[in-house]
Amino acid sequence: MTEQAAAxxxxxxxxxxxxxxxKRYGNIxxxxxxxxxxLAGQVTCVLGDNGAGKSxxxxxxxxxxxxxxxxxxxxxxxxxxxxxxxALELGIAxxxxxxxxxxxxxxxxxxxxxxxxxxxPPPVRRLDRAFMRSTTKTELAQMGIDLRDVDxxxxxxxxxxRQCVAIARAVYFGARVLILDEPxxxxxxxxxxxxxxxxxxxxxxxxxxxxxxxxPHHAYPVGDRxxxxxxxxxxxxxxxxxxxxxxxxxxxAGGTELESLAHELEETMGGDIAAEMKAELP
Amino acid sequence: MTSATxxxxxxxxxxxxxxxxxxxxxxxxxxxxxxxxxxxxxxxxFATPSGASTWLRGASTIGIMAVAxxxxxxxxxxxxxxxxxxGFTGLVVGVLTTQYGLNIWVAILxxxxxxxxxxxLNGILVMRTGLPSFIVTLGTFFVLQGIDLAGTKALIGQVxxxxxxxxxxxxxxxxxFGSSVSVNGGAVYASVFWWIGVTAVATWVLMRTKVxxxxxxxGGAQTSARQVGVPVFRTKVGLFMTTAGAGWLVGMLLLFxxxxxxxxxxxxxxxxxxxxxxxGGCLLTGGYGSAVGAALGALIYGxxxxxxxxxxxxxxxxxxxxxxxxxxxxxxxxxxxxRAETAR
Numbered sequence: 350m351t352e353q354a355a356a357x358x359x360x361x362x363x364x365x366x367x368x369x370x371x372k373r374y375g376n377i378x379x380x381x382x383x384x385x386x387x388l389a390g391q392v393t394c395v396l397g398d399n400g401a402g403k404s405x406x407x408x409x410x411x412x413x414x415x416x417x418x419x420x421x422x423x424x425x426x427x428x429x430x431x432x433x434x435x436a437l438e439l440g441i442a443x444x445x446x447x448x449x450x451x452x453x454x455x456x457x458x459x460x461x462x463x464x465x466x467x468x469x470p471p472p473v474r475r476l477d478r479a480f481m482r483s484t485t486k487t488e489l490a491q492m493g494i495d496l497r498d499v500d501x502x503x504x505x506x507x508x509x510x511r512q513c514v515a516i517a518r519a520v521y522f523g524a525r526v527l528i529l530d531e532p533x534x535x536x537x538x539x540x541x542x543x544x545x546x547x548x549x550x551x552x553x554x555x556x557x558x559x560x561x562x563x564x565p566h567h568a569y570p571v572g573d574r575x576x577x578x579x580x581x582x583x584x585x586x587x588x589x590x591x592x593x594x595x596x597x598x599x600x601x602a603g604g605t606e607l608e609s610l611a612h613e614l615e616e617t618m619g620g621d622i623a624a625e626m627k628a629e630l631p
Numbered sequence: 632m633t634s635a636t637x638x639x640x641x642x643x644x645x646x647x648x649x650x651x652x653x654x655x656x657x658x659x660x661x662x663x664x665x666x667x668x669x670x671x672x673x674x675x676x677f678a679t680p681s682g683a684s685t686w687l688r689g690a691s692t693i694g695i696m697a698v699a700x701x702x703x704x705x706x707x708x709x710x711x712x713x714x715x716x717x718g719f720t721g722l723v724v725g726v727l728t729t730q731y732g733l734n735i736w737v738a739i740l741x742x743x744x745x746x747x748x749x750x751x752l753n754g755i756l757v758m759r760t761g762l763p764s765f766i767v768t769l770g771t772f773f774v775l776q777g778i779d780l781a782g783t784k785a786l787i788g789q790v791x792x793x794x795x796x797x798x799x800x801x802x803x804x805x806x807x808f809g810s811s812v813s814v815n816g817g818a819v820y821a822s823v824f825w826w827i828g829v830t831a832v833a834t835w836v837l838m839r840t841k842v843x844x845x846x847x848x849x850g851g852a853q854t855s856a857r858q859v860g861v862p863v864f865r866t867k868v869g870l871f872m873t874t875a876g877a878g879w880l881v882g883m884l885l886l887f888x889x890x891x892x893x894x895x896x897x898x899x900x901x902x903x904x905x906x907x908x909x910x911g912g913c914l915l916t917g918g919y920g921s922a923v924g925a926a927l928g929a930l931i932y933g934x935x936x937x938x939x940x941x942x943x944x945x946x947x948x949x950x951x952x953x954x955x956x957x958x959x960x961x962x963x964x965x966x967x968x969x970r971a972e973t974a975r
Contacts, residue, residue, distance in 0.1 A: 411858075413858075433859070447855065450855055451847065451855055451918065452852065453919050454848065454851060458844055461844075464860065475840055476844065
């Protein structure tokens with residue numbers, strides 16, 4: 350399991366490339382030696398259990414917390430993102446787990462929040478409310494969400510709907526790279542399927558997608574490249590061709606650790622449970 | 632785009648009344664009407680031009696502050712130094728002109744600059760330290776109060792500004808801040824027009840501009856707002872400076888209407904502003920409220936304040952009344968918020 354720096358495909362500059370990137374908060378090393386690439390029209394999955402460093406990795410790409418080690422290249426140019434706005438200007442949009450929506454505000458105000466469309470000369474420059482309302486409605490309709498009323502507070506929508514509003518918003522504002530932070534974590538099976546379809550849709554549109562999850566079953570069907578994190582370190586960065594779902598699952602679960610746990614259980618509790626556990630292992 | 636602009640057939644037609652009821656300020660509007668009718672019916676002086684002139688004037692200076700404080704509260708913060716600021720800015724002008732002979736316009740500008748600096752300081756402290764604005768501005772409140780009381784006494788040896796009217800060019804700013812026009816025999820003071828103007832501008836900013844969108848967002852969900860690129864720091868510091876600026880405006884209105892200012896002016900009023908904003912529909916947790924509502928809250932305050940006098944009751948009943956209004960409004964607002972946040 351060597352940490353190989355992913356070689357970009359010939360002729361295409363990756364949208365994002367990270368090389369041995371790391372982040373320290375004071376004396377805490379939250380992340381180190383992480384390398385991967387994000388190409389246009391591909392989904393790069395970042396997998397890891399809780400506390401593996403996924404959040405830190407997102408924050409670096411999203412511009413929330415600049416990295417302290419290694420290099421971050423956007424379109425082949427080295428960058429130090431120091432604000433979310435800077436990342437957005439480079440076309441890197443992040444859809445956070447909490448969806449970055451303001452529950453009490455209407456859907457259309459949320460959709461355009463931070464990128465409001467205005468009309469009129471400076472002293473009376475005002476929000477173009479008609480345009481924003483109708484755009485919100487049509488953009489959401491294109492993503493398959495048919496809203497009754499874009500003036501309703503976004504807090505009244507279901508989790509899946511809010512997720513899709515957030516994705517539609519990022520796509521509309523010209524995101525070239527879409528970072529999705531555990532988009533399926535809080536959703537049921539059916540809603541997860543809906544969200545995964547939008548991920549595939551975004552990829553078809555030629556976006557580079559960074560899909561962060563702890564669920565290999567959600568990652569594998571849509572992913573083109575898989576980067577695994579554990580305890581703040583990269584466990585490797587693989588194209589789909591080099592990795593099966595079974596490999597992915599066992600790496601995620603920490604295959605060897607589970608095997609030794611099964612062995613311990615066998616000694617202390619008899620064979621039944623251990624046999625069951627072994628059967629679960631791929 | 633035509634299909635999108637057409638009203639969705641699944642949305643039931645909501646009557647205008649229902650739509651008005653859903654606005655944050657509707658509770659305050661209803662209460663204001665009830666209170667007006669009550670005092671108009673029970674006292675002789677209340678609904679006369681001269682009576683109305685008195686309570687409108689009282690409501691206007693409170694109202695300007697309440698509107699600014701409402702914007703700040705929608706943005707998720709408090710400013711307890713707002714009351715003391717009204718006295719501070721008036722005192723600065725008074726001391727600089729009567730004691731040091733500074734040109735009155737220069738003194739007014741110096742006062743404004745100082746107010747904005749204090750406002751910015753409030754904002755920067757809150758944003759940089761992450762401390763609750765309640766504590767930070769409580770600190771500034773006491774500092775300002777101390778300067779108002781001790782500073783004034785040390786510089787002019789008195790607790791009130793005297794001799795404002797003999798300051799050169801006094802009549803110029805007095806025309807803008809302290810004059811009145813007669814309507815049906817009742818004087819309408821300049822402060823009332825300022826109040827209406829401030830409320831109108833605040834409402835427009837809040838509902839129709841980018842900045843208004845940002846104010847709702849930073850108060851409703853600050854992290855989310857930051858994540859989508861809203862300049863949270865600038866928005867909040869701007870709000871604190873706006874409140875301080877409003878404090879300056881009210882300081883000028885008080886100074887030039889009465890031609891004097893006491894060193895304890897405004898102290899204790901900071902909570903009145905917050906009560907007016909809450910009565911007007913602002914949530915204490917931020918992200919929801921209205922400027923018109925806060926103006927109506929101040930109108931209620933002004934009417935009750937004067938109505939109690941006309942009724943011949945003990946003035947201190949005002950306090951009890953305000954407490955009841957505050958509690959009622961908070962309960963109503965909570966109910967409205969819960970309804971807004973859950974699915975229909």
